[in-house]
Amino acid sequence: MDGKDFKDCYILDLLDLGIAIVDENLKIYFWNSWLETHTKISKEEAEGKRLDELFPDIDKESLMRKIKTAFALKSTTFLLASVKGYLLKIPLKKVTNPIYKFMQQDVSIFPLSPEEGLALIVIHDQTPVQEAQYKLRKKIDEINSLKAELERYVKKIEQLSITDSLTKIYNRSKFESSLDYEIERARRYGNPLSLIIFDIDHFKSINDTYGHLIGDSVLTEIANLVKNNIRSTDIFARWGGEEFVILAPNINKEQAKILAEKIRKLIAHHRFKYVDHVTVSLGVTEFLPTDNKESFIKRADEALYLAKRKGRNRVEVK
Amino acid sequence: MDVMMLNHEEKDVLQEMVNISFGSATAIIADMMNAFAKLAVPSVEIIDAKDIFDIILEKIDRTEKYFLVTQMYMGDFEGETVFLIDYDSAYNLASKFDSIVMDENVSDITLELTNILTSSFIRSFAELMGVKVRFSPPSIELISVDGILKQHDFSNNYSKVIVISTLLEFEKENIKGFLFILMKEDSFKLLKEKINSMLE
Numbered sequence: 001m002d003g004k005d006f007k008d009c010y011i012l013d014l015l016d017l018g019i020a021i022v023d024e025n026l027k028i029y030f031w032n033s034w035l036e037t038h039t040k041i042s043k044e045e046a047e048g049k050r051l052d053e054l055f056p057d058i059d060k061e062s063l064m065r066k067i068k069t070a071f072a073l074k075s076t077t078f079l080l081a082s083v084k085g086y087l088l089k090i091p092l093k094k095v096t097n098p099i100y101k102f103m104q105q106d107v108s109i110f111p112l113s114p115e116e117g118l119a120l121i122v123i124h125d126q127t128p129v130q131e132a133q134y135k136l137r138k139k140i141d142e143i144n145s146l147k148a149e150l151e152r153y154v155k156k157i158e159q160l161s162i163t164d165s166l167t168k169i170y171n172r173s174k175f176e177s178s179l180d181y182e183i184e185r186a187r188r189y190g191n192p193l194s195l196i197i198f199d200i201d202h203f204k205s206i207n208d209t210y211g212h213l214i215g216d217s218v219l220t221e222i223a224n225l226v227k228n229n230i231r232s233t234d235i236f237a238r239w240g241g242e243e244f245v246i247l248a249p250n251i252n253k254e255q256a257k258i259l260a261e262k263i264r265k266l267i268a269h270h271r272f273k274y275v276d277h278v279t280v281s282l283g284v285t286e287f288l289p290t291d292n293k294e295s296f297i298k299r300a301d302e303a304l305y306l307a308k309r310k311g312r313n314r315v316e317v318k
Numbered sequence: 319m320d321v322m323m324l325n326h327e328e329k330d331v332l333q334e335m336v337n338i339s340f341g342s343a344t345a346i347i348a349d350m351m352n353a354f355a356k357l358a359v360p361s362v363e364i365i366d367a368k369d370i371f372d373i374i375l376e377k378i379d380r381t382e383k384y385f386l387v388t389q390m391y392m393g394d395f396e397g398e399t400v401f402l403i404d405y406d407s408a409y410n411l412a413s414k415f416d417s418i419v420m421d422e423n424v425s426d427i428t429l430e431l432t433n434i435l436t437s438s439f440i441r442s443f444a445e446l447m448g449v450k451v452r453f454s455p456p457s458i459e460l461i462s463v464d465g466i467l468k469q470h471d472f473s474n475n476y477s478k479v480i481v482i483s484t485l486l487e488f489e490k491e492n493i494k495g496f497l498f499i500l501m502k503e504d505s506f507k508l509l510k511e512k513i514n515s516m517l518e
Contacts, residue, residue: 061415062426065350069430072346075437078455083425106455 006030018088018105018123021112024067026051026060029118038090038103057089063109071114079107081126082133092127104130164238166216167223175237175245179293182235182249186287194256196246197300198263198282201312203242206275214274221272222280226263245300253286253317260284260315268313279313322478322503324364324510331513335442336362336482343438350430361483367476367500371467377483377496378402380463385425386470387432389456391440394449395505397476399440401432403495405460411493425458432456435484435497447512476500 006012006029012019013033021030031046039046041054052060066077079087081104090103104127112120162174170178186193200206200222207215219242226244230236235247246263248256260282267280283303287296303318310316324332340360365373378384385408387401405424411431412424433456444451461469472479480499501509 069346069350069434072349073434073437075441076453077433078429080455083422083429083458
């Protein structure tokens with residue numbers, strides 16, 4: 001290379017890269033044939049002109065800064081397709097599924113001759129890589145959105161699997177799994193655990209008199225009433241038909257009786273939407289160290305049966 | 319003498335090398351910004367690569383988003399540099415160049431800053447060791463600390479890391495960043511050997 005004459009740099013014309021030699025003011029001293037082909041600007045047109053004359057959209061400040069930095073560092077500076085897209089605006093002619101309008105370029109700026117103020121600009125066409133990354137990112141976004149949708153469905157299914165479809169309180173299956181868990185806890189820590197079972201008095205006649213739809217609305221109203229008057233730690237579920245259960249951790253049978261009385265009065269004094277008067281009978285018991293799940297439920301059931309036998313609309317403890 | 323450790327004297331030499339490199343980096347950054355910039359004397363630590371995440375967690379705020387710039391350096395002295403800068407610092411830096419700050423400009427300025435710091439250090443280390451190094455193009459991503467921990471494993475390929483904590487003071491604003499120079503075992507041994515020849 002002689003001074004600023006780069007006419008003999010034919011090797012640079014063979015490379016599959018864009019190569020330009022410029023000074024700090026972006027005046028072009030060499031323009032290789034790759035650049036001629038892609039920019040449609042010939043060597044003769046380019047050499048002697050400034051890059052920003054040929055490409056008015058170029059980020060002149062940033063490029064001049066990078067050239068200056070390369071000289072100061074005596075090392076390469078870079079401009080990335082993933083950040084800036086491109087240095088030279090080269091339209092792409094691809095017609096099948098084009099993603100980018102302009103060629104995506106990684107650019108390396110070498111301090112060719114800091115004494116003469118010359119820098120070598122090397123442009124790599126990164127369009128295929130950027131396109132592949134773009135497609136990959138889109139796929140990842142799709143997967144993430146599907147994953148989020150799936151998680152929403154799983155949550156919904158989980159919720160449905162533990163919820164009674166009519167009253168929207170817990171169903172029997174959720175109650176039984178909670179019962180196993182709470183019995184285990186009561187055994188381990190020695191805390192009291194109480195159970196209330198109640199059913200609607202003469203529910204059959206409500207159904208017979210007013211029809212099943214009204215019967216269903218009574219069940220829903222009772223569920224809402226009770227749900228809003230127990231602790232968040234109590235597990236309230238529909239046991240089946242017109243029967244409900246409340247599992248009350250950390251309270252003994254005397255405290256559970258108070259809770260049961262409160263519920264009885266609440267329902268007895270409530271003005272139902274379609275039915276004048278509804279009462280419930282409640283059986284209460286407390287978990288004993290000798291109990292298992294079945295004996296615990298059986299005793300609460302017996303207390304309920306006693307409440308029914310003694311005239312209904314009452315609480316019995318066993 | 320443990321070949322994979324630096325003693326007190328060797329650490330002093332390394333700190334001095336870092337200080338000199340930092341001096342030239344500061345001058346370039348000030349020139350790039352066309353204004354007065356001051357770099358505080360950086361603190362330097364040498365750690366095992368397996369401890370890098372502990373150090374990252376110790377130094378940075380878990381709730382912030384960070385730019386993570388990685389760049390390979392190759393030759394007789396080989397490894398990778400990792401620069402971490404929080405988004406606000408990078409944004410402040412970019413706002414000195416453009417009145418309307420766009421995300422791509424924040425990334426581009428961060429790349430330039432990283433390039434200056436990385437090249438200054440690695441080049442001065444290489445010069446001292448009488449070897450040549452080349453740099454691969456850097457890559458940049460905006461990432462959370464959890465993302466760094468999940469997606470990057472720096473401990474597998476490297477044995478030692480020089481951790482340089484930098485603080486650039488610019489027009490009353492602090493721009494805080496951390497540079498990690500990851501080295502392979504041979505490169506660390508070479509660095510230690512050269513430091514010792516300087517001490518003789």
